[in-house]
Amino acid sequence: MFLKHFYSTDHKIIGLLYGFTSLFFLLVGFSLVVLIRWQLAYPGEPVPYVGGLLGAANAPGGVILPEFYNQLGAMHGTIMVFLGVVPLAVGAFGNYLIPLQIGAPDMAFPRLNLASYWFYFVGGAIMLGSFLVPGGAANNGWTSYPPLSDLAPGNGQTWWLAGMLCLIFSSLLGALNFITTIVQLRAPGMTWFRLPFFVWAQFVTAFLLLLAFPALQAAALLQGMDRLAGTSFFLPSGLAVSGQPLDVAGGGNALLWQHLFWFLGHPEVYVLILPGMGIVAEVITNNTRKPLWGYRLMVYSLFVLGFLSFVVWAHHMFLTGMGTVISAFFQATTMIISIPSVVILSSLILSLYGGSIRFTTPMLFALAFLPMFGIGGLTGLPLGLATTDIPLHDTNYVVGHFHYLVAPGTIFALFAGIYHWFPRMTGGRMMNDTLGRIHFVGSLICMNVIFLPMFVQGLAGVNRRLWDGGAVYAHAQEVLSLNIPMSMAAFGLAFFQLFFIVNLFLSLRGPRTVTDNPWGATTLEWQTGPVAALRVYRDPYEYSVPGEPTDFLPQNVGPAPRSGPAE
Amino acid sequence: MHIPYTTDVRPDTGLTNPKLGIWLFLASEVMLFGSLFSAYALLRSGSTSWPDQSAVLSVPFATLNTVILISSSITMVLAWVAAKAGELRRFRLFMGLTLVLGAAFMVVKAIEYNDKFSHGLLPSTDNFLGLYFTMTGVHAIHVLVGMVVNAYLLWPGSAMFRSDSVRFTNRVEIAGIYWHFVDVVWIFLFPVLYLL
Numbered sequence: 131m132f133l134k135h136f137y138s139t140d141h142k143i144i145g146l147l148y149g150f151t152s153l154f155f156l157l158v159g160f161s162l163v164v165l166i167r168w169q170l171a172y173p174g175e176p177v178p179y180v181g182g183l184l185g186a187a188n189a190p191g192g193v194i195l196p197e198f199y200n201q202l203g204a205m206h207g208t209i210m211v212f213l214g215v216v217p218l219a220v221g222a223f224g225n226y227l228i229p230l231q232i233g234a235p236d237m238a239f240p241r242l243n244l245a246s247y248w249f250y251f252v253g254g255a256i257m258l259g260s261f262l263v264p265g266g267a268a269n270n271g272w273t274s275y276p277p278l279s280d281l282a283p284g285n286g287q288t289w290w291l292a293g294m295l296c297l298i299f300s301s302l303l304g305a306l307n308f309i310t311t312i313v314q315l316r317a318p319g320m321t322w323f324r325l326p327f328f329v330w331a332q333f334v335t336a337f338l339l340l341l342a343f344p345a346l347q348a349a350a351l352l353q354g355m356d357r358l359a360g361t362s363f364f365l366p367s368g369l370a371v372s373g374q375p376l377d378v379a380g381g382g383n384a385l386l387w388q389h390l391f392w393f394l395g396h397p398e399v400y401v402l403i404l405p406g407m408g409i410v411a412e413v414i415t416n417n418t419r420k421p422l423w424g425y426r427l428m429v430y431s432l433f434v435l436g437f438l439s440f441v442v443w444a445h446h447m448f449l450t451g452m453g454t455v456i457s458a459f460f461q462a463t464t465m466i467i468s469i470p471s472v473v474i475l476s477s478l479i480l481s482l483y484g485g486s487i488r489f490t491t492p493m494l495f496a497l498a499f500l501p502m503f504g505i506g507g508l509t510g511l512p513l514g515l516a517t518t519d520i521p522l523h524d525t526n527y528v529v530g531h532f533h534y535l536v537a538p539g540t541i542f543a544l545f546a547g548i549y550h551w552f553p554r555m556t557g558g559r560m561m562n563d564t565l566g567r568i569h570f571v572g573s574l575i576c577m578n579v580i581f582l583p584m585f586v587q588g589l590a591g592v593n594r595r596l597w598d599g600g601a602v603y604a605h606a607q608e609v610l611s612l613n614i615p616m617s618m619a620a621f622g623l624a625f626f627q628l629f630f631i632v633n634l635f636l637s638l639r640g641p642r643t644v645t646d647n648p649w650g651a652t653t654l655e656w657q658t659g660p661v662a663a664l665r666v667y668r669d670p671y672e673y674s675v676p677g678e679p680t681d682f683l684p685q686n687v688g689p690a691p692r693s694g695p696a697e
Numbered sequence: 698m699h700i701p702y703t704t705d706v707r708p709d710t711g712l713t714n715p716k717l718g719i720w721l722f723l724a725s726e727v728m729l730f731g732s733l734f735s736a737y738a739l740l741r742s743g744s745t746s747w748p749d750q751s752a753v754l755s756v757p758f759a760t761l762n763t764v765i766l767i768s769s770s771i772t773m774v775l776a777w778v779a780a781k782a783g784e785l786r787r788f789r790l791f792m793g794l795t796l797v798l799g800a801a802f803m804v805v806k807a808i809e810y811n812d813k814f815s816h817g818l819l820p821s822t823d824n825f826l827g828l829y830f831t832m833t834g835v836h837a838i839h840v841l842v843g844m845v846v847n848a849y850l851l852w853p854g855s856a857m858f859r860s861d862s863v864r865f866t867n868r869v870e871i872a873g874i875y876w877h878f879v880d881v882v883w884i885f886l887f888p889v890l891y892l893l
Contacts, residue, residue: 139698140698235698235699235700235701236698236700238700238702238714238718239714239718240698240700242718302722302725305721305725306718306721306722306725307718309717309721310714310717310718310721313710313712313717314701314702314707314710314712314713314714314717315700315701315702315714340721340724340725340728341724341725341728342728343725344725344726344728344729344731344732345728345732347729347732348729348732348733348736349732351733351831351835352733352736352831355820355827355830355831359819359820359821359827359830360819360820360821361820361821361824361827361831362821362824362827363736363740363824363827363828367745378821379821379822379823379824379827381740381744381745381746381823381824382740382824383739383740383743386736386739386740389735389739390732390735390736393732
């Protein structure tokens with residue numbers, strides 16, 4: 131009875147499978163960082179309560195060893211990005227909502243859709259399983275830079291590569307499915323510029339997944355050959371390890387990995403953020419009861435973002451000694467790509483202007499997204515210019531920058547989406563509003579207390595990924611005390627997530643209290659009726675149209691007789 | 698659940714779902730092989746000594762394989778034409794030939810690999826051989842996948858020929874597009890690895 135959901139090809143079931151699996155991985159990834167934060171605040175002190183469960187090889191007496199600390203860091207990044215945020219934003223929300231919002235009966239390839247989930251599941255199982263292999267999980271950072279990753283002992287890194295290959299194949303199947311569905315299965319009357327902004331965001335995201343991920347696939351294959359077949363694609367000649375010359379052919383290039391990795395890695399940043407923007411756009415327009423400001427401008431900006439995200443990757447590599455001409459090129463493209471991001475964010479802010487805002491729980495998360503994403507974006511500008519990037523590179527400033535984008539940015543957008551679409555996904559059940567508001571306020575405060583001091587530490591020159599949080603460095607002493615409140619806030623953030631988890635499971639079993647369209651939304655996923663009879667007559671956000679009896683006109687409601695045919 | 702435009706063309710896009718899907722898949726594949734070719738270009742241009750490729754590898758074997766693979770593309774098209782014309786026996790003949798030619802390609806490849814191994818030429822010998830084994834290995838996996846698809850269409854899958862011949866013909870066409878792509882990749886691999 132329960133098991134049948136695991137081989138259903140229904141996009142809604144697959145979306146929910148993706149949703150619950152990715153929420154589980156978000157929790158796992160977050161648990162890893164709670165351990166990291168303990169170690170950063172109290173280096174060398176045993177982890178309370180759970181220290182004994184970590185294994186004597188990882189944490190004898192509960193004290194986290196440097197090798198285990200490196201595993202925690204690498205796997206936190208990997209799990210959060212590839213197993214948590216992207217599958218939730220794309221796999222769960224995309225699968226559930228795209229067919230409903232465009233009026234399609236299902237995805238174009240339902241069985242490929244299920245295969246996509248299972249490749250994701252296997253990839254995740256490999257990643258988790260790698261903690262148990264001798265030597266533990268991958269411990270070379272989520273970027274897996276060679277030569278370190280090539281030469282890392284144990285099998286953890288090899289498992290990481292195998293897991294990535296599964297995840298890449300999963301996202302390939304998902305991406306081609308999304309694009310085909312959006313191009314082919316739009317309901318009659320659902321023209322391109324009647325698509326909800328969320329669908330546009332997923333459309334561009336799918337192209338990024340389709341075209342950027344194969345670069346990492348190639349890189350993972352090459353690194354796998356280096357590790358298993360003894361090739362030296364990433365190993366230069368004359369490399370010595372522990373004073374001994376390495377017995378390989380040599381002639382490789384460690385920067386090749388960085389190029390291939392960041393050719394994926396930078397579009398991946400937009401894979402992380404675009405679906406979040408799509409969700410926020412839906413929630414904001416619904417709760418301001420106004421059309422989205424600058425809808426077409428935002429759609430064009432998405433395309434510019436998507437295109438430019440393929441030509442900015444080397445701004446992650448200013449420190450590699452590239453020539454000034456190359457770095458000038460990548461600085462220029464990086465500055466240009468901030469323009470469409472600002473256009474989208476400004477349009478979302480302008481959408482608020484003059485609205486009669488309903489401060490629902492999803493709206494609170496969506497509103498918090500705007501300034502949080504703003505902080506994340508603006509702190510990225512100094513990192514896009516080589517002169518300022520070189521001193522900031524690999525410091526906590528970078529960590530603060532991208533966490534502002536992904537944590538109170540994308541993850542807040544995802545929470546907004548969960549609270550917003552929960553009644554749709556559960557057939558009329560609402561999540562508890564009080565618990566939701568406590569979750570929101572607690573998370574917002576804790577995240578800022580964690581991430582804001584990272585800028586201060588980074589500007590003071592404290593590097594990231596330090597086992598002792600910088601305790602042995604003279605220049606870190608003045609900002610070292612910040613680690614304690616930061617870690618306290620991380621534990622607080624864990625506490626406030628309990629409100630979400632309890633709320634989620636209580637509400638799943640709660641009574642059905644609301645109608646089909648509790649938020650009074652215009653888009654098709656909230657409208658009931660057989661898909662086959664569906665016809666679209668309107669733009670996606672016809673809220674507060676003057677002279678109409680209701681303040682929202684669903685897309686499938688035909689024109690009143692007096693106004694003549696809309697098409 | 699009935700999915701529209703699985704076999705009929707959607708008028709405003711001019712496409713069926715599988716046709717669009719396979720081209721998107723191939724776009725992704727282009728990026729995969731493109732990344733591998735880029736790795737080749739970067740490693741070779743940065744190397745101090747690169748072996749004389751045509752002296753290390755066997756050009757006659759590769760030429761033979763090129764002929765085999767191009768012939769298999771031709772028989773693949775003929776199989777599609779036969780399916781379209783509703784001639785199941787002719788379809789079976791040409792699809793069978795495609796499968797045999799694919800297998801012949803793999804046999805020649807295996808002989809070539811074995812020849813290298815027996816002379817102590819391994820992926821770890823130098824980066825040229827490393828790239829040779831990686832790139833042709835990834836390609837060989839693609840050939841194998843194509844053979845599995847073709848074998849499915851030849852035997853169990855051809856039951857659809859009677860129940861839904863339009864959809865079956867489309868499947869043959871999609872498998873053909875993939876097969877031609879695998880062929881094209883080889884046509885790039887051959888000069889880059891053996892001749893340049």
